[in-house]
Amino acid sequence: MVVDDHPMWRDGVARDLADEGFEVVATADSVDRATRLAPASRPDVVLMDMHLPDGTGAVATGAVIAGSPGARVLILSASDERDDVLEAIKAGATGYLVKSAQKSELIAAVRATADGQPVFTPGLAGLVLGEYRRMARSPEPDAPALTERETEVLRHVAKGLSSRQVAERLSISPRTVENHIGATLRKLQLGNRVELARYAMEHGLS
Structure with a gap:
């Protein structure tokens, strides 16, 4: 499931994933919609934006995991601010990738997340561990x-x-x-x- 409030970005990511053989079971543009769609679509991996119209990606992460415990959340955000990263991880996100990542990095990150491996944009893992x-x-x-x-x-x-x-x-x-x-x-x-x-x-x- 891809959660992002920017239609072009959301659709582009969904298309890239589909091209690589992933099944995109749902897309959402808000905390509320993601929370409602996750239990029904039962995604293995959720790509989550950090800033949504009705709340943060951290709030959405907690809600999605509560409603769909088998889902693993990978944050995909333009923000690499320390507070955003830490808030997401505390909410239960498996990893954190910034949107400047290459398509190949995104695909590899989704695969790793599906396997249960923590994934971070270089530099952010050190930030989290250091904090x-x-x-x-x-x-x-x-x-x-x-x-x-x-x-x-x-x-x-x-x-x-x-x-x-x-x-x-x-x-x-x-x-x-x-x-x-x-x-x-x-x-x-x-x-x-x-x-x-x-x-x-x-x-x-x-």
């Missing part, structure tokens, strides 16, 4: 303890690397990486890699 690092508080006494290797894997996951890429960097097998990810998910009581990446950001891991 959460400054905001991060000391862990609670009863916080689950991760092993050194689990923490190392978590840092790479937060950067959006696949299990194979993490394995290559750490000189271990992809299956071992998946085992560490699974153990970390259980310890932190999280549901998937997106939540895991968000946890890493919130706790200043990079």
Whole structure:
């Protein structure tokens, strides 16, 4: 689903996605319309503008995820302001791409988002991680303890690397990486890699 209040841009993005074999199940031009269409169309990925006539992309992101829990939201916005980026991620967006991105970058980002990988325009990932690092508080006494290797894997996951890429960097097998990810998910009581990446950001891991 493509959510943007500029018809030419919205239709152009939808057309580009269709040309690459994606099924565009819906388009919307407002928070209200996106919120109503998401449960019916059940999109796997939502491309979300950050500034809509009746609210922010962050508000729409939260509403879309609430109504269609299986959807992953990728912000596609002209704004790269820190507050916009952080607000979107806190609302549940998987990643954030600026509209100056090339078509090939957009297509790759949509594919990565569908696979559950965090995607950021270069520079924004560092901004998010840096901000959460400054905001991060000391862990609670009863916080689950991760092993050194689990923490190392978590840092790479937060950067959006696949299990194979993490394995290559750490000189271990992809299956071992998946085992560490699974153990970390259980310890932190999280549901998937997106939540895991968000946890890493919130706790200043990079």
